[in-house]
Amino acid sequence: MKKFEYLKPHTLDEALILLDQYGGRARLIAGGTDVIVMIKQKEISPDVLISLQEIPDLDRINYNGSLSMGPMVTHRAIEKSEIIRKNFSALTDAVDVLGSVQIRNVATIGGNISTAAPSADTAAPLLALGARVKLKSMKTERTIPIEQFFTGPGETVLQKDDILTEIIIPKPLPNTGSAYWKHQRRGALDLPILGVAVLLSLDKATVTCSDLLCTASPISTVLHSLEGDEVFCKEVRIALGVAAPTPMRAIDAEKLLRSKKISDELLEEVAETAAKEAQPRDSIRGEAWYRRDMIKVLVKRMAMKSIERVLKPEETVFPVRLW
Amino acid sequence: MKQTINFILNGEPVSVEVEPHLTLLQVLRDKLELTGTKEGCGMGECGACTVLLNGKTVNSCIFPALEADGKSVMTIEGLTDGQGHLHPIQKAFIEYGAIQCGFCTPGMVLSAKALLDENTKPTEEEIRHGIAGNLCRCTGYLQIIEAIKAVSGQ
Amino acid sequence: MQDFINIGKRIPKMDAEEKVTGKAVYIPDLKVPGMLYGKILYSPHAHARILRIDTSEAERLPGVRAVLTGYNTPPIKFGFYKDNPPLKANKVRSFRDEVAALAAIDPDIAEEAINLIRVEYEILPAIFDPEEAMKEGAPLIHEEHLGGKEKKPTNVLNLPWRLIAGDVDEARKNSAYVAEDRFKVTWVAHCCLGTSGCVAQFDMKSNLTMYSNTQIPSLAQKDYLDALSAMGLQGKKVRVIKAMIGGGFGSKLDTYAYEYIAILLAHKTRKPVKIIFTREEEFFATSPRQPAIIDIAQGCTKDGKMTFRDIRMTLDNGAYTSWGATTPSVMMMPISSLYKVPNVRYVAKCVYTNNTYSQAMRGYGNPQATFAIDSQIDILAEMAGIDPLDFRLRNANTPGEVTPQNFKINTCGLRECIDVVAQRLDWRQNRGRRDGRGFGMASMIHVGGGARVYKSDGCGTIIKIDDFGTVNVITGATDMGQGAETVIAQIVAEEMGVRVEDVVVTHTDTDICPWDVGAHASRTTFVAGNSARGAAKKVKEQLLEVAAKSLGESPENLDIRDRIVFSKNDPEKKSPLGKILRATHYAAGGKMVMAEYFYDPPNENLDKEFKGNLSVTYAYGTHGVEVEVDKETGQVKILKYIAAHDVGRAINPMLLEGQVYGGATMGIGYALTERLILQNGKVMNPNFLDYKMLTAKDVPNIETIEIETDDPSGPFGAKGIGEPGLVPTAPAIANAIYDAVGVRIKELPITPEKVLAALKEKTNLK
Structure with missing residues (x-):
């Protein structure tokens, strides 16, 4: 492995001075699980690593x-x-x-x-x-x-x-739920083929639903149980990982849903739109067509999971297999 | 430039001179000759090099040695007591056939220890979650899971 | 059933304490005084001519002790075809080709120096598709290689695998139903957690000691001796000392270039040289399982009796020929003898390409062939309108059968395996709903009583007993984690009437241990077990003879139990084993109690037509699986997994289950997630992040069922079980997926992408 100096400043100011001093020759290191691997793989070759571990309070x-x-x-x-x-x-x-x-x-x-x-x-x-x-x-x-x-x-x-x-x-609006799904090939030690995060804020002071929601049901079934509640989407944010060169928001998809009554058909359309906005590519980790298809599936599922979390906030379990 | 690090290793204070680019794994294996900690991939992707740092599991193969300064490190060699008595987790691994080639075993045992230290009665799902960072090619994990269940009295 | 003391017991592995405390010594843990560290430079191209190598800068780096290339080393050739030199001169034929190597005083210097070697190449057209490589005018991988009747340059190896039994064409005409399909399987890696490595050391007389993690100590010894001869060191000795092995699975069934490179460097520097692979090297520079293109047709009568099986196969041999090129010989086994099929034709071609070359891996061709065969059984059963369970039962092998390859099926628990799997899955109730949940099964045959691959299938054992009653068993067998030493100790203890803890097994050193052909073909428990049992019988006879004198009793009236020799007639006449041994040693005209036994099973080499009783007995099994398929994402989840195996007898059920769990898990990876991705010959995922071996979160609970058929030829009735666990996994899962959602995936691994694409295609067709 390439040799480097390893500095451990004790204050943020000290770290900033060192960073200023070494410029491009230095690289910050936090936990090191990326930085050390990148050095080992010769992707980067800093002369100096500046560790943030000793600076108090950065882990608050x-x-x-x-x-x-x-x-x-x-x-x-x-x-x-x-x-x-x-x-x-x-x-x-x-x-x-x-x-x-x-x-x-x-x-x-x-x-x-x-x-x-x-x-x-x-x-x-x-x-x-x-x-x-x-x-x-x-x-x-x-x-x-x-x-x-x-x-x-x-x-x-x-x-x-x-x-x-x-x-x-920021503090979420009332009646907000959020969910992320890492679409991966195994249960751990993996990178996502696609990552989908959705945040939904419902416009209703008290949303109640006596039925236990089960995301295995078709969306319409779930929404049907909310029908009397006329659930509107007050705020929504849809974010995608591995769908473009950077993590991205599906802005057009969000616009479609914002301030609208949530329905099965609309969520379908929202997911389709998100898939259109994305620019996934082929790599050894996944194919573009599949990533795009999964956006359609997973945006819907994460939206449902978010609604479920509004309704059953005490059960914020990780969304294991959702079908 | 070499620097001296001081840390508690398996209950005993040690002081080692290390070059800054060395990983904790290199220091343990090459300088301190504790070869019980294995290198399976060198990239933090298999868990064979797992040691406990202040009681928490880390992949020592991508952990800068200098960050161990002032901390407490436990390797597999530290799990048996001074009289050479095996830890209950070690006994269970032996008894339940959780060991085949044995290369993943030291790391796996330490992951199991960290898990049980935190959660004395983990569910099967929690056990799987807790050892998911330790790859094993021989056993299919099932006897390992049984062994961990047994230690926790399940 | 006999009343056993040590057999059938869940006895922990003898080396478990060493391993669980981190004290076990693997090659990376080994330090020999004065040791240097070797490092290898590989080709950056799939196919290229080497124009120039400049090693001068590397040689000048302080700490570098020797730099070698194919131009300054003796002409060693290794591999099954002897087409592979440890260091390549003139041209490189794959990305893993070794171009230069060096030894330095520490690993960092070695790595720095390797980057200082400059090589100029002229890139040559390369070929990666075996079907393309067979065509006229394809770039030649080995120009000097001549093949076919005309002895023309070709990429097709001169290994015409061809098995014919009965009349396939006639049988096809007379079949009511015929299924024809193409299946494809790709490279997968062994993923031993311990990477490859060795330490080579010469003594002052130029005898070589090799610290190795080989599965084949005696055969590796021969390979190294051949290398020494090529180096001009005729008549020198080779000692192979095996360290603890960090996983085998077939990967160490051949010798590799790095071992010869270590030998060359050690010889050049007169210092011990250690080479340890990085994980990346382990992925690209060791040899994976063979990929294959399998064209298969099978037929049956109206009532589901199988009529024929016709298979053409193309195997990507890669750029060099290891023992992996002989996997078709093992593929013949399921092709000829899995289910009763009277007419069989199998033709396989191994073709050179610029890909990585393949090697043995657990199952040795069997999983590839069984995937095609038993996937298609379901297709054929559906055509015939028969429940695949009934179809399998109707064609199941039976004891006493002689198969088209002349295998003499001795004990056979296949029917029982199929039945129990169906029962545990509640097959008749559950199957055929197509509601996203599905049930599937597949069966297997494997050699269970050794395999006469070489001229001998033998293994030697020496047993001696010391002054205190400790039984030293010195075996040719190799323990690579599977527990051979424990099983051997159990067999010896049972036979001799001592405890397992009184037995010490030595199995690591060719200077000490008897000869053996290696840990392959699931043969160790059977062959080494029979060998150990034979030696134990002999040594017990000797013991009773000497005890008879001191106890004043005839030997036939004596027996041993729990380390005490006693008279069956007179309970007063008894003596501890150690005491008898001491009396025998400390006596005028004393005697050494020691025996050797060489067991070579009465199995047959395949003849010119590839027929013959390859194994003394065969291991059958059936796996059943319930899956759930996410129709929107194509993901497959295993809900239930049943693995039923005819094991003959479980000498140690705990270790046996470990073999089945591990095998099935590897098989599930083979079926669903694992593949070594090669793009234009380059391994794109040489790491555990992108090579998707299963984690503890992915493995389903596997229920193992042991069918004990008590094989008369096995040690206490046992058959081999090392490989069977992964053989039928992929077709069982593929069949379950079909039952769940009605799509048939014919290419491994069955990724979510493939399932989803097939589902879409099915919907579009509607």
Whole structure:
């Protein structure tokens, strides 16, 4: 393996100074599950690694309706957070199936999005949850919507001297549910063929449904049980991973659904539209046609799962096999 | 430039001089001659190199050695007590035929330990979730799952 | 049933404590003083002429001790066809071709140096499709290779696999139903968790010691000796010391280039040289299971009696020829002898391409052939309007049968296996609903009593007993994790009347251990077991003879139980084993209690027509599976898995189940997720992230059922069970998918994409 120096600053300022000093020769390292692998695979060859492990507080999770996470929050910490499971379920769905326990114990959310793999599992949920990220350099500090963060495969707006310091997820509207589905070939240690995250806010003060929803039923059956409730979609965000060079929002699909009464036919159309917006490609990990087809299937399913989570908030279990 | 790291290894303090690019696995195997921890892939994709860092499983093959400084590391060699008595998980693995070629075994045992330390009565699904990061080609996992169930009294 | 003390018991593996504590020593853990680290440079092209190699910069790097190429090494050739030099000169024929190698004082320097070697190539047209490679004018992989009657240059190997029995053409005419299909199977990898490696060391007399993880110590010894001869070291000795093996599955049934490279480097530097593969090398530079294109036709009468089986097969041999090219000989077994089929024709061609070359892997061709055969049985049964269960029962093999390949079927529990699987799946109730859930089954035959692949199928055992009653069993068998040493200890203990813990099994060193042809063909329990039992009988006779003198009793009245020699007539006459041994050793004119036994099973080599009783007995089995198919995503979930096997007798049910679980799991991967993806000859997924081996979350609960037929030729009735577990898995799953959603997938692995595409096509046709 290529040799490098390994620096462990104790404050954020110290880290920013080092980053400024070494410029392109340095690379930040969080958990290292991407960085060390990339060095071993000779994809990158930094002379210096600057570790963020010793900087206090970067692994904090604060919740006061909205959620603030430091970049060094591990996937395992997210997986274990009841607050996140309950309020930002899509994110729990994502970390639950990310890599393995060993990886999740070390890998961080900041690292996951900064590496900016099109397959990054937390990216689509963060897009669906409307997250913003705070970036800091010696000179500037700015907060941007996560949509603007990704610029290409492995590329972000992060400049050489920037550190991602915070991820903020706004307080969801009342009656909001979210869900993420990682479409993968096995139950663990996998990358998604496709990732689909949906957030739905229903326009109704109290949505009640006596029937136990089962997503194995056709959508219309489920919606039928809500018919008397006239469920409207107040807000929706649909995000896709591995469907384009960067994690993306399906904006047109969202427009179709926003402020509309939710119906079987409409969800069908929404999913079709999302599939049209996407630009999936062929790779050894999956074929474009299949990815596109799965968008049609999984957007619907995640929308249903989101509705289910509004109705049965106490049962925010991971959506195992949904058929 | 070499740096010295100090950490607790299997209950005993150690001090090692390491080059910054070394992984924890390299330090354990090559410098400290604890070859019980195996390298199966070198990329964090198989779990053979699993060790416990402050009680949590990590893939030591992609873990920078310098980050072990000040922490507590347990390898498979640390699981047997001072008198050479096997840990109950080790006994169960033996008794239930959870070992064939044995290459994944040290990592698998440590994943099982971390799981049971956190959750004394895991369901079968939780067991599978907990050891999903440890690939095994010989056993089909089933006897491993049985062994872990047995340790937790199920 | 006999009352056994050690047989049939769930005794833990003898090496389990060492393994579970991390003390077991595998090749990567081995350090020999003064050891250097070897590293190999591979070809960056599938097919190219080597114009120039410049190693000067690498040689100058401090710490580098030797750099070798195909131009400065002796002409060693290895492999089944002897078409493979460890280091390639003149041209490269695949991406895994070894172009240069070096030894350095540490692995980092070795890696740095390997990147300093400059090679110039002229790229040649390459060919990756075996059917294309057979055509006139295709680029030649080995220009010097001549084939066919005209002795013309060709890519087709001179291995005309051809089995004919009865009259297939006539039988086809007289068949009421005929199914014809093309099936395809692709490369899959062994995925041993421990990567390949060795340490080669020469002594001052130029004798070689090889620390190896081979499955075939005695045959590897011969391969290495041939190499030494080619190096001008005639008459030198080779000792193979086997370390703990981190997984075998057939991958270590041949010798590889890296082993010869280590030998060459060790000889050049006069230092021990260690080579350990990275995971990436393990994926691209070791040999996977053969891909095959299988054209198959089978027919039956109106009432479902099978009439014929006709198979043409094209195998992608890759660029070099290992023992893998002989897999068609094993494919003949299910082709001729799975279900009763009177007329059989099988023709197979192995074709050179610029792909990676293939090798033995658990099942050795059998899983490929069985996928086609038993998938098509369901197709044929449907044509005939017969429940596939009844179809299988109607054609099931039976004891006493002689199959078209002249296999003499001894004990045969196939019918019982089919019945029990049907019962556990509640087959008659459940099958045929096409509601997204489906049920399928498939059966298998494999050699269960050795396999006479070589001129001998033998294995030797030496047993001696020390002063304290410890029984030292020195066997030719190889334990690679499956538990051979434990099973052998159980057999010896049972035969001799001692405890398993009194037995020590040594199986690792060609200087000490007797000869054996290796751990292959599921033969170890059967052949090494019979050998061990034979030696145990002999040594027991000797023991009773010496005990008879000291106890004043005739030997036939004596027996041993629990380490005590006792008289069956007079309970007062008894003595601990150790005491008798000491008395025998510490006596004027003393005697050593020791015996050897060589067991070579009475099986036959295949004759020129590829017929003959290859194995003393055969292992049958049936797997049944319930799946659920997601019609929208094409994903397949296994809900229930039943594996029933005729095992003869389970010497150690726990280890046996381990073989079946592991085999079936590997088989489920073969069926659904695993494939080594080659694009233009290059392995695109040489890592565990993209090669989809199953995790603990993916494996269904597998229910194993052991049918004990107590084979008269097996040790205590046992048959081999190492490979059978994965043989019928893929067709059972494919059949269940068909039952669930009505689509027939004829190409492995059955990915969600293939299922969904087939479902769409079916809908469009409607």
